[in-house]
Amino acid sequence: MTFSLVARSADGRRYGVVVASKFLAAGALVPAAAAEVGALATQAHVNLAYRPQGLALLRTGVAAADVVAGLVAAERQHRQLAVVGVSGPGASWTGPACHPWAGGRVGDGWAAQGNILAGPEVVDAMGETWQGASALPFAERLVAALRAGDAAGGDRRGRQSAGLLVVERGGGYGGTSDVVVDLRVDDHPDPVAELGRLLAVHTMLFSRPDPATLLDLSGAVADEVAALLTALGHPVGDAGPEAALVSWAGLENLEERLVPGRIDPVVLTHLRGVAPHVPAPRQGA
Structure with missing residues (x-):
C-alpha cells in the first residue's frame, strides 16, 4: 500500500x-x-x-x-x-x-x-x-x-x-x-x-539564510526596506528599519531568516511581493 x-x-x-x-x-x-x-x-x-x-x-x-x-x-x-x-x-x-x-x-x-x-x-x-x-x-x-x-x-x-x-x-x-x-x-x-x-x-x-547572499541593511537597501515596511503599516523610526523589519517578519513567520544589520534576499523578495507598490528610492546625485 x-x-x-x-x-x-x-x-x-x-x-x-x-x-x-x-x-x-x-x-x-x-x-x-x-x-x-x-x-x-x-x-x-x-x-x-x-x-x-x-x-x-x-x-x-x-x-x-x-x-x-x-x-x-x-x-x-x-x-x-x-x-x-x-x-x-x-x-x-x-x-x-x-x-x-x-x-x-x-x-x-x-x-x-x-x-x-x-x-x-x-x-x-x-x-x-x-x-x-x-x-x-x-x-x-x-x-x-x-x-x-x-x-x-x-x-x-x-x-x-x-x-x-x-x-x-x-x-x-x-x-x-x-x-x-x-x-x-x-x-x-x-x-x-x-x-x-x-x-x-x-x-x-x-530555512536559515545563506551567509554568502546576505545584504547590508544600509544605503539604498535600507531605504527600500523602510519604504516597503511603511507601506505595510510598520513605520520606521529614528533607529532605522531593523526594528520595523523584526516586527513585520515576526508576523510573517520569517524570524528564522533574520540576521542583525543585514537582510536575507529571500526576506526582501517576500517583502516586495506583499507590500503595495512603492516606487524605488531615488539615488543620490
Missing part, C-alpha cells in the same frame, strides 16, 4: 524518510528517525512498535541489516521494513506475503521499497533519482525521489497521502529541536505534488 525511501545525508548529519500511499495519513504511521541515530520506515502490515524498537537498537550500534533481521524475526510474512544507520548501506525487508508488486532496493545510506506498486520500476526510479540528485538539499532530494516513484506508477491503487520527516541534531526551529522538517499530506488527490508545495513554503519560512 506504500512506497518510501529512508536515507542518510552524505555528511551523516541528517536522516530522513519520505513516503506516499493510497492510505489515509501514511506519514503518521510509516516514518521514524532520530538525530545521530538513523531512520526507518515500517509499512505493508505496519507494526508501529518497530519505530521505537528499531531506533533503540540503532542507538546501541546495531547495524541496519541486523536491526531489520531482529525486528522481523517473530513475524515476517506480511511485513515491509527499511532501516538506515549512521554508516554503511541501508537495509530493507519485504515479506513474501506482501501484496504484489512488492520489493526494495538498497545502497550506501539509503533504501527504497514499496508494496502494491505498479511494478519494480517504482523503486528503481526512487533509487536512481536519489543517487543522481546529490546536488539538491537533503529534504528536496527525498521529495525528488518520491516524485520519481510516483511518476513511475506509485501505488497501483491510486493516490491519497504523503509525508516527509527529516532530523538533525539542533536543526529544528530556533535550534531547540532535532526535527528539521515534519510535513504530512493526509488526504489529497495529488499528495506528492502537495508535499512538494509544502516543502517549498517550509523552506522559504524556516
Whole structure:
C-alpha cells in the first residue's frame, strides 16, 4: 500500500524518510528517525512498535541489516521494513506475503521499497533519482525521489497521502529541536505534488539564510526596506528599519531568516511581493 525511501545525508548529519500511499495519513504511521541515530520506515502490515524498537537498537550500534533481521524475526510474512544507520548501506525487508508488486532496493545510506506498486520500476526510479540528485538539499532530494516513484506508477491503487520527516541534531526551529522538517499530506488527490508545495513554503519560512547572499541593511537597501515596511503599516523610526523589519517578519513567520544589520534576499523578495507598490528610492546625485 506504500512506497518510501529512508536515507542518510552524505555528511551523516541528517536522516530522513519520505513516503506516499493510497492510505489515509501514511506519514503518521510509516516514518521514524532520530538525530545521530538513523531512520526507518515500517509499512505493508505496519507494526508501529518497530519505530521505537528499531531506533533503540540503532542507538546501541546495531547495524541496519541486523536491526531489520531482529525486528522481523517473530513475524515476517506480511511485513515491509527499511532501516538506515549512521554508516554503511541501508537495509530493507519485504515479506513474501506482501501484496504484489512488492520489493526494495538498497545502497550506501539509503533504501527504497514499496508494496502494491505498479511494478519494480517504482523503486528503481526512487533509487536512481536519489543517487543522481546529490546536488539538491537533503529534504528536496527525498521529495525528488518520491516524485520519481510516483511518476513511475506509485501505488497501483491510486493516490491519497504523503509525508516527509527529516532530523538533525539542533536543526529544528530556533535550534531547540532535532526535527528539521515534519510535513504530512493526509488526504489529497495529488499528495506528492502537495508535499512538494509544502516543502517549498517550509523552506522559504524556516530555512536559515545563506551567509554568502546576505545584504547590508544600509544605503539604498535600507531605504527600500523602510519604504516597503511603511507601506505595510510598520513605520520606521529614528533607529532605522531593523526594528520595523523584526516586527513585520515576526508576523510573517520569517524570524528564522533574520540576521542583525543585514537582510536575507529571500526576506526582501517576500517583502516586495506583499507590500503595495512603492516606487524605488531615488539615488543620490
